[in-house]
Amino acid sequence: xxxxxxxxxxxxxxxDKEILHxxxxxxxxxEVHVLMGPNGAGKSTLGSVIIGAxxxxxxxxxxxxxxxxxxxxxxDKIAKKGVFLSFQNPxxxxxxxxxxxxxxxxxxxxxxxxxxxxxxxxxxxxxETLHMDKSYAxxxxxxxxxxxxxxxxxxxxxxxLRPKLAILDETDSGLDVDAVHxxxxxxxxxxxQVGGALIIITHSTRILEALDVDKTHILADGRIVAxxxxxxxxxxxxxxxxxxxx
Amino acid sequence: xxxxxxxxxxxxxxxxxxxxxxxxxxxVVLPDAVKPYEYFxxxxxxxxRVKGKSIGPMSDxxxxxxxxxxxxxxxxxxxxxxxxxxxxDGREYxxxxxxxxxYADTAEGIINALDLTISDGSSLTxxxxxxxxxxxxxxxxxxxxxxxxxxxxxxxxxxTGNTEFYNDIGVYAEDGGEFNLIQIILGAGSSYYGLKCxxxxxxxxxxxxxxxxxxxxxxxxxxxxxxxxxxxxESDISVRGVLKGNAKKLFRGSIDFHKGCAGAKGSEIxxxxxIDDTVTNQTIPLILCDEEDVEGAHGATIGRIDxxxxxxxxxxxxxxxxxxxxxxxxxxxxxxxxIEEGILEHESIx
Numbered sequence: 001x002x003x004x005x006x007x008x009x010x011x012x013x014x015x016d017k018e019i020l021h022x023x024x025x026x027x028x029x030x031e032v033h034v035l036m037g038p039n040g041a042g043k044s045t046l047g048s049v050i051i052g053a054x055x056x057x058x059x060x061x062x063x064x065x066x067x068x069x070x071x072x073x074x075x076d077k078i079a080k081k082g083v084f085l086s087f088q089n090p091x092x093x094x095x096x097x098x099x100x101x102x103x104x105x106x107x108x109x110x111x112x113x114x115x116x117x118x119x120x121x122x123x124x125x126x127x128e129t130l131h132m133d134k135s136y137a138x139x140x141x142x143x144x145x146x147x148x149x150x151x152x153x154x155x156x157x158x159x160x161l162r163p164k165l166a167i168l169d170e171t172d173s174g175l176d177v178d179a180v181h182x183x184x185x186x187x188x189x190x191x192x193q194v195g196g197a198l199i200i201i202t203h204s205t206r207i208l209e210a211l212d213v214d215k216t217h218i219l220a221d222g223r224i225v226a227x228x229x230x231x232x233x234x235x236x237x238x239x240x241x242x243x244x245x246x
Numbered sequence: 247x248x249x250x251x252x253x254x255x256x257x258x259x260x261x262x263x264x265x266x267x268x269x270x271x272x273x274v275v276l277p278d279a280v281k282p283y284e285y286f287x288x289x290x291x292x293x294x295r296v297k298g299k300s301i302g303p304m305s306d307x308x309x310x311x312x313x314x315x316x317x318x319x320x321x322x323x324x325x326x327x328x329x330x331x332x333x334x335d336g337r338e339y340x341x342x343x344x345x346x347x348x349y350a351d352t353a354e355g356i357i358n359a360l361d362l363t364i365s366d367g368s369s370l371t372x373x374x375x376x377x378x379x380x381x382x383x384x385x386x387x388x389x390x391x392x393x394x395x396x397x398x399x400x401x402x403x404x405x406t407g408n409t410e411f412y413n414d415i416g417v418y419a420e421d422g423g424e425f426n427l428i429q430i431i432l433g434a435g436s437s438y439y440g441l442k443c444x445x446x447x448x449x450x451x452x453x454x455x456x457x458x459x460x461x462x463x464x465x466x467x468x469x470x471x472x473x474x475x476x477x478x479x480e481s482d483i484s485v486r487g488v489l490k491g492n493a494k495k496l497f498r499g500s501i502d503f504h505k506g507c508a509g510a511k512g513s514e515i516x517x518x519x520x521i522d523d524t525v526t527n528q529t530i531p532l533i534l535c536d537e538e539d540v541e542g543a544h545g546a547t548i549g550r551i552d553x554x555x556x557x558x559x560x561x562x563x564x565x566x567x568x569x570x571x572x573x574x575x576x577x578x579x580x581x582x583x584x585i586e587e588g589i590l591e592h593e594s595i596x
Contacts, residue, residue, distance in 0.1 A: 104568070105564060
């Protein structure tokens with residue numbers, strides 16, 4: 001597989017506090033990577049820094065995506081290149097409907113106007129695969145959505161925007177078994193339809209049920225302390241993170 | 247011949263605050279030479295229109311407006327004819343009463359004074375669209391809402407140029423009467439908006455949903471008063487807006503609980519999105535209380551787009567500039583979305 005993302009010696013933090021102490025990570029096109037680790041290990045920080053979140057300072061290393069250096073690039077420019085971050089706590093936006101938001105995003109990313117009728121048909125089809133009621137399309141984005149609906153709305157965006165690299169930040173947290181199953185199906189659909197690469201940040205393995213994991217990384221205290229294939233996930237499940245901590 | 251004018255004090259706060267803040271009221275100069283504007287109208291079958299007077303059993307009730315007494319005196323002095331409307335008892339109208347005012351430049355001031363009576367048990371939606379441009383234009387609505395009657399007034403203002411626009415409303419609601427106001431304020435050089443709603447009848451209700459967008463050197467002066475005198479009356483004043491450039495906006499919102507309005511509830515909230523640091527945004531929420539058994543709440547959210555919201559939008563490929571444009575539109579759309587489908591023509595709020 002050709003390399004899609006290459007992170008080398010990445011150091012980053014907030015204000016004077018360094019959180020990531022030199023991360024090396026390489027993701028090939030279409031690969032599925034799982035990022036696990038105890039609370040406060042820096043998993044979400046890594047996802048946020050890749051997509052250029054404000055408030056973080058990159059003090060060393062580089063992020064090369066699709067052959068281009070995107071270290072410290074503006075978030076919207078990184079997103080336009082095909083990187084997607086699914087938020088742990090999706091934001092509510094009164095006045096902008098879910099449908100309008102996704103259409104605007106698609107138009108911004110592709111740089112092309114999208115015909116409303118084509119868009120609606122596609123949106124409705126994807127909503128059906130996610131067992132989302134069609135009425136959500138005309139509701140203000142995430143306003144009054146349950147935790148599960150918010151996460152589904154994130155996966156809906158993933159399927160509509162079709163990024164080359166998707167970072168899912170604890171998309172399965174706070175969901176009941178059925179919702180995790182639906183979200184997991186959505187992620188599988190993304191793999192099937194788009195064939196993009198995934199970095200899945202998770203505490204549990206339920207979201208991985210329908211996916212073939214290529215590589216697992218264990219992050220602790222801002223460093224990658226162990227790497228391996230999917231069997232590493234089972235090891236974490238049986239023995240916890242303690243075994244990887246110095 | 248030199249044109250004569252009248253100087254009026256309008257939009258007075260029910261209780262005065264420090265004079266030096268210059269928030270207590272607005273002083274305006276209106277021309278003495280005025281004429282009514284011939285508006286386009288779609289009158290639903292069963293609504294009566296009578297030129298020159300208010301009609302019906304409530305016609306003798308003296309109704310105060312948001313602008314206040316000066317404006318009332320001024321309108322009387324100009325001798326402008328009032329247009330009276332009345333609905334049939336107990337009738338719910340499917341079709342709205344639509345009026346369209348498309349001003350063209352005139353040397354004289356324009357005044358339209360309407361008197362709407364919503365008879366007992368009936369319900370009506372009135373849509374007033376104001377467009378075009380002129381020097382000064384005034385629209386006043388007096389609304390008399392009968393027992394268990396309901397009036398929804400939708401006003402959309404898209405005036406261009408330096409038009410000075412005056413929009414004044416006075417409402418009186420009897421037992422179980424409801425007044426719902428939706429206002430979309432998008433244009434005019436200077437706009438003055440006033441509302442006073444007398445919730446006199448037991449269980450009468452006021453609900454407002456107002457959206458404004460003020461940019462460049464334009465200004466907007468607002469005064470909204472819910473006057474609770476009836477028992478278990480309810481008011482809900484909700485305002486959303488966007489300020490840009492050197493825009494100036496003053497919002498006065500007052501909930502006045504008078505003695506005897508036991509069980510009344512009132513709330514007011516303003517949500518303002520400030521696009522530039524150069525805007526002037528003033529908000530005065532007032533709750534006046536002369537009755538113990540009431541619930542009143544007020545709040546305001548004022549500011550720029552939250553950083554986390556901006557980050558979320560940017561993570562979906564939306565630039566900061568586009569995000570601001572979307573949020574501006576969202577402020578207005580959240581109120582436009584309250585208007586029932588089919589009531590407005592498609593091109594109304596493009």
